[in-house]
Amino acid sequence: MNKHHQKETSATTITLKDLAQLADYSLMESLNSDPQATTNGEDHEPRQVFSGHYVPVKPTPIRNPVYVAHSKALFQTLAFDDSLALTEDFIRLFSGDVSHVPEPMRQTGWATGYALSIFGNEYTEQCPFQTGNGYGDGRAISVLEAVINGQRWEMQLKGGGRTPYCRGADGRAVLRSSIREFLAQEHMHALGVPTSRSLCLFASQSERVNRPWYSDDSHSTDPDVLVSEPVAISTRVAPSFLRVGQLELFSRRVRNNAHAKAQEELEMLLLHLIDREYQHDINKEASTANKLVALAGAFRHRLTSLVADWLRVGYCQGNFNSDNCAAGGFTLDYGPFGFCERFDPVFQPWTGGGRHFSFLNQPLAAEKNFETFCTTLAPLLVNDADAETQFNEIRYGFSALMEEKIEEMWAAKLGLDVLDSELLLQLLKLMVQTSVDYTIFFRQLSHIPDDIKGVQKSFYRTPSSELQEQWSQWLQTWRTQINTDQGIELVSNKMKKVNPKYIWREWLVVPAYQQAMKGDFTLMHELQTVLTEPFEEQSKEIEEKYYHLRPPEFFQAGGISHYSCSS
Numbered sequence: 001m002n003k004h005h006q007k008e009t010s011a012t013t014i015t016l017k018d019l020a021q022l023a024d025y026s027l028m029e030s031l032n033s034d035p036q037a038t039t040n041g042e043d044h045e046p047r048q049v050f051s052g053h054y055v056p057v058k059p060t061p062i063r064n065p066v067y068v069a070h071s072k073a074l075f076q077t078l079a080f081d082d083s084l085a086l087t088e089d090f091i092r093l094f095s096g097d098v099s100h101v102p103e104p105m106r107q108t109g110w111a112t113g114y115a116l117s118i119f120g121n122e123y124t125e126q127c128p129f130q131t132g133n134g135y136g137d138g139r140a141i142s143v144l145e146a147v148i149n150g151q152r153w154e155m156q157l158k159g160g161g162r163t164p165y166c167r168g169a170d171g172r173a174v175l176r177s178s179i180r181e182f183l184a185q186e187h188m189h190a191l192g193v194p195t196s197r198s199l200c201l202f203a204s205q206s207e208r209v210n211r212p213w214y215s216d217d218s219h220s221t222d223p224d225v226l227v228s229e230p231v232a233i234s235t236r237v238a239p240s241f242l243r244v245g246q247l248e249l250f251s252r253r254v255r256n257n258a259h260a261k262a263q264e265e266l267e268m269l270l271l272h273l274i275d276r277e278y279q280h281d282i283n284k285e286a287s288t289a290n291k292l293v294a295l296a297g298a299f300r301h302r303l304t305s306l307v308a309d310w311l312r313v314g315y316c317q318g319n320f321n322s323d324n325c326a327a328g329g330f331t332l333d334y335g336p337f338g339f340c341e342r343f344d345p346v347f348q349p350w351t352g353g354g355r356h357f358s359f360l361n362q363p364l365a366a367e368k369n370f371e372t373f374c375t376t377l378a379p380l381l382v383n384d385a386d387a388e389t390q391f392n393e394i395r396y397g398f399s400a401l402m403e404e405k406i407e408e409m410w411a412a413k414l415g416l417d418v419l420d421s422e423l424l425l426q427l428l429k430l431m432v433q434t435s436v437d438y439t440i441f442f443r444q445l446s447h448i449p450d451d452i453k454g455v456q457k458s459f460y461r462t463p464s465s466e467l468q469e470q471w472s473q474w475l476q477t478w479r480t481q482i483n484t485d486q487g488i489e490l491v492s493n494k495m496k497k498v499n500p501k502y503i504w505r506e507w508l509v510v511p512a513y514q515q516a517m518k519g520d521f522t523l524m525h526e527l528q529t530v531l532t533e534p535f536e537e538q539s540k541e542i543e544e545k546y547y548h549l550r551p552p553e554f555f556q557a558g559g560i561s562h563y564s565c566s567s
């Protein structure tokens, strides 16, 4: 172990130099780098990468960076003082300039390749060479791996410039999408949903790129204008950024006999994944085959819990491909995501996404990714029949476990010890028929109302008298099922811990990024505060503004109710 890891971090004094001292590349160094990589990291043209786990790449800094935000919660976890975010060294590094970082940090970053399966179907067409060797982190560049207070973190710039995987694109992210990703990561963490974390966000005051987007009040499905937008770099942090698609890339190479070391590289990556994400779940002494069985079990557990959490908070990832599925089982890639406002089982904000990735279809999409994960790793089990049997049990038991987790989630949302499936079905039907706001409904229900008046705030339409009658009956039955032995207050409090009051509402986020694009971050910071305390009641003023049904003009509105890919 590097002696620097013992160094205590102090909340008031840490500088970039201190942070650099915590750098630890030992795990990464045990992997292979691309043998064809340049030595100086100037590797910005699309090209095929045939082997190796990463390519050293220098980020391209954004010009005239300005501070937009940092995560106070993550800073606290890392024992960074808030003031660090405004120091020159910190701004330079996290706006892409690694030329002056102190040793032992390196003056280059790294990007990785990955494969893509969409809903379980393999693709290579998205790669400019049609081989899959040119696909991966096209604009994501990691700059630091560090052990801080005993926890290993990777820090990755998004929008940090072109890499060999950029496919001819500019390697940039715009401020709009960076604000969305930054806030969403903060929000999801506060909602108790595992996620990559936001560290900080810097925007350029002079560099802009064009992106297709929606004109004001557009009802178009596809973007109808080209907008010049400021570029930005957000830094996200996670124990690793390994994706199911990454394992898949290496497994495809084994299958295709792509090169002599293909099997070895797949196995190295598997062990690396365990070190990075599952070291506490898996016995170090076990054989590779047994490690693999344990990994499949642990990943299945995390993935099923994750998707149950998504449903709990109304989150739709939108594009749950294998390359957007973190092998560590947390949410990754906040592109065309959205949160369900008016309850719709097939809610999907991304115009390119289709029903397969829609809201209540996400358990199935997760199963497809899990299936890809298993197919990918199965070649490492061939000589161990026992392990293979156990592995297959885990593999084919995904949907049963998923169902169990979903039932537990609904029971918790309804304040029940045991779910009555019939009661749930009746409710979901009523919610669709009435047009109900998903978040407001469950929060109102958490007050354990006596009658329909208590939940009416969540209705987008006035229900017919027949529907009102059905609601009353449903509420009565539900009330008989909640366990009030220890008092109604206790049930209510428990429900308020799983049913947030404040949720991401796109029509409230749009003004924040529009204002930020003009250099004013007031609304963005207000949102950051509101969304990082989603279970709190908050002030009357905040309640009036944010605990609110979506106004009618924001239905069918381009860039709000739906959008094309994120950018």
Ligand SMILES: Nc1ncnc2c1ncn2[C@@H]1O[C@H](COP(=O)(O)OP(=O)(O)OP(=O)(O)O)[C@@H](O)[C@H]1O
Pocket: 135, 136, 137, 138, 139, 140, 162, 165, 166, 167, 169, 170, 171, 172, 173, 323, 324, 332, 333, 334, 335, 565, 566, 567
């Ligand atoms: N402007 C861009 N320049 C270069 N590559 C890009 C750009 N936009 C997207 N890509 C790459 O295209 C692929 C698909 O994009 P997608 O929207 O899933 O990812 P993303 O939002 O950039 O990234 P991530 O999954 O890392 O959060 C990714 O491999 C991504 O790196």
Ligand SMILES: [Mg+2]
Pocket: 323, 324, 333
């Ligand atoms: Mg992606």
